[in-house]
Amino acid sequence: xxxxxxITVKPNEKGTAIVTFTFxxxxxxxxxxxxxxxxxxxxxxNVINSRSFAACGFTGTEIVLSGDDLAxxxxxxxxxxxxxxxxxxxxxxxxxxxxxxxELFRINALVSQVDL
Numbered sequence: 297x298x299x300x301x302x303i304t305v306k307p308n309e310k311g312t313a314i315v316t317f318t319f320x321x322x323x324x325x326x327x328x329x330x331x332x333x334x335x336x337x338x339x340x341x342n343v344i345n346s347r348s349f350a351a352c353g354f355t356g357t358e359i360v361l362s363g364d365d366l367a368x369x370x371x372x373x374x375x376x377x378x379x380x381x382x383x384x385x386x387x388x389x390x391x392x393x394x395x396x397x398x399e400l401f402r403i404n405a406l407v408s409q410v411d412l
Contacts, residue, residue, distance in 0.1 A: 308404045308406055309405050316358050317357050317358070319357075319395060330384050332382075334349070334359060334380065334381050335348050335352060339378065344377065345365050374402070375403035376401075376403075377403060378398050379399050380397070380398045381397045382395070383396075
Protein backbone atom coordinates (compact mmCIF):
# COMPACT_ATOMS: atom_id res chain seq x y z
CA UNK A 297 0.00 0.00 0.00
CA UNK A 298 1.26 3.46 -0.68
CA UNK A 299 2.61 5.67 -3.37
CA UNK A 300 4.54 4.12 -6.20
CA UNK A 301 6.51 6.21 -8.63
CA UNK A 302 8.58 5.51 -11.69
CA ILE A 303 11.08 7.53 -13.65
CA THR A 304 10.68 6.25 -17.17
CA VAL A 305 14.10 7.33 -18.49
CA LYS A 306 17.60 7.91 -17.16
CA PRO A 307 17.58 11.70 -17.55
CA ASN A 308 20.46 13.55 -19.13
CA GLU A 309 22.14 16.34 -17.23
CA LYS A 310 19.98 19.48 -17.40
CA GLY A 311 17.50 17.54 -19.59
CA THR A 312 13.91 16.52 -18.85
CA ALA A 313 12.40 13.58 -16.95
CA ILE A 314 8.74 12.74 -16.32
CA VAL A 315 8.00 11.06 -13.00
CA THR A 316 4.74 9.10 -12.86
CA PHE A 317 3.00 8.27 -9.59
CA THR A 318 0.50 5.48 -8.92
CA PHE A 319 -1.41 5.53 -5.65
CA UNK A 320 -2.92 2.45 -3.99
CA UNK A 321 -4.67 1.78 -0.69
CA UNK A 322 -4.40 -1.10 1.77
CA UNK A 323 -6.37 -3.33 -0.65
CA UNK A 324 -4.07 -2.39 -3.57
CA UNK A 325 -6.96 -0.46 -5.13
CA UNK A 326 -6.06 2.74 -6.96
CA UNK A 327 -6.92 5.84 -4.93
CA UNK A 328 -6.94 9.56 -5.56
CA UNK A 329 -4.89 11.34 -2.89
CA UNK A 330 -6.43 14.15 -0.88
CA UNK A 331 -3.03 15.91 -0.63
CA UNK A 332 0.26 15.58 -2.56
CA UNK A 333 3.77 16.96 -2.10
CA UNK A 334 7.20 15.97 -3.34
CA UNK A 335 10.80 16.87 -2.71
CA UNK A 336 14.01 16.48 -4.74
CA UNK A 337 17.24 15.75 -2.84
CA UNK A 338 20.77 14.51 -3.26
CA UNK A 339 21.90 11.43 -1.31
CA UNK A 340 22.96 13.65 1.62
CA UNK A 341 19.42 14.97 1.95
CA ASN A 342 20.17 18.43 0.53
CA VAL A 343 17.17 19.88 -1.33
CA ILE A 344 17.89 20.47 -5.03
CA ASN A 345 16.68 23.60 -6.86
CA SER A 346 14.32 24.64 -4.01
CA ARG A 347 12.17 21.55 -4.71
CA SER A 348 11.03 21.03 -1.11
CA PHE A 349 7.80 19.56 0.24
CA ALA A 350 6.65 23.06 1.23
CA ALA A 351 7.09 24.40 -2.30
CA CYS A 352 6.04 21.37 -4.37
CA GLY A 353 2.41 20.42 -4.00
CA PHE A 354 0.75 19.00 -7.13
CA THR A 355 -2.38 17.44 -8.54
CA GLY A 356 -2.56 14.62 -11.05
CA THR A 357 -0.14 11.73 -11.42
CA GLU A 358 2.97 13.26 -13.02
CA ILE A 359 5.66 15.79 -12.28
CA VAL A 360 8.27 17.08 -14.70
CA LEU A 361 11.91 17.55 -13.74
CA SER A 362 14.01 19.69 -16.07
CA GLY A 363 16.94 22.07 -16.33
CA ASP A 364 18.40 22.90 -12.91
CA ASP A 365 16.41 20.03 -11.34
CA LEU A 366 18.80 17.74 -13.22
CA ALA A 367 22.00 19.76 -12.86
CA UNK A 368 25.29 18.24 -11.73
CA UNK A 369 27.33 20.01 -9.05
CA UNK A 370 31.03 19.51 -9.72
CA UNK A 371 33.19 16.50 -10.50
CA UNK A 372 32.42 14.79 -7.17
CA UNK A 373 28.66 14.78 -7.81
CA UNK A 374 27.56 11.17 -8.44
CA UNK A 375 24.30 12.31 -10.04
CA UNK A 376 22.22 10.19 -7.64
CA UNK A 377 19.00 11.98 -6.68
CA UNK A 378 16.04 11.08 -4.49
CA UNK A 379 12.45 12.04 -5.10
CA UNK A 380 10.46 11.80 -1.89
CA UNK A 381 6.66 11.79 -1.88
CA UNK A 382 4.20 12.57 0.92
CA UNK A 383 0.44 12.56 0.66
CA UNK A 384 -2.80 11.45 2.24
CA UNK A 385 -5.82 9.49 1.08
CA UNK A 386 -9.23 8.36 2.30
CA UNK A 387 -10.46 4.77 2.26
CA UNK A 388 -12.71 2.36 4.16
CA UNK A 389 -9.86 2.12 6.70
CA UNK A 390 -10.01 5.83 7.58
CA UNK A 391 -9.47 9.41 6.49
CA UNK A 392 -6.25 11.30 5.85
CA UNK A 393 -4.17 8.10 5.85
CA UNK A 394 -0.50 8.69 4.95
CA UNK A 395 1.14 7.82 1.62
CA UNK A 396 4.96 8.05 1.64
CA UNK A 397 7.67 6.84 -0.74
CA UNK A 398 11.16 7.60 -2.04
CA GLU A 399 12.78 6.67 -5.32
CA LEU A 400 16.45 6.92 -6.32
CA PHE A 401 17.54 7.78 -9.83
CA ARG A 402 20.81 8.76 -11.48
CA ILE A 403 21.42 11.67 -13.82
CA ASN A 404 23.42 10.82 -16.93
CA ALA A 405 26.35 13.28 -16.81
CA LEU A 406 27.24 14.86 -20.14
CA VAL A 407 30.91 15.66 -20.67
CA SER A 408 30.15 18.52 -23.05
CA GLN A 409 27.32 20.10 -21.00
CA VAL A 410 27.63 23.87 -20.66
CA ASP A 411 25.21 26.33 -19.10
CA LEU A 412 23.27 28.38 -21.65
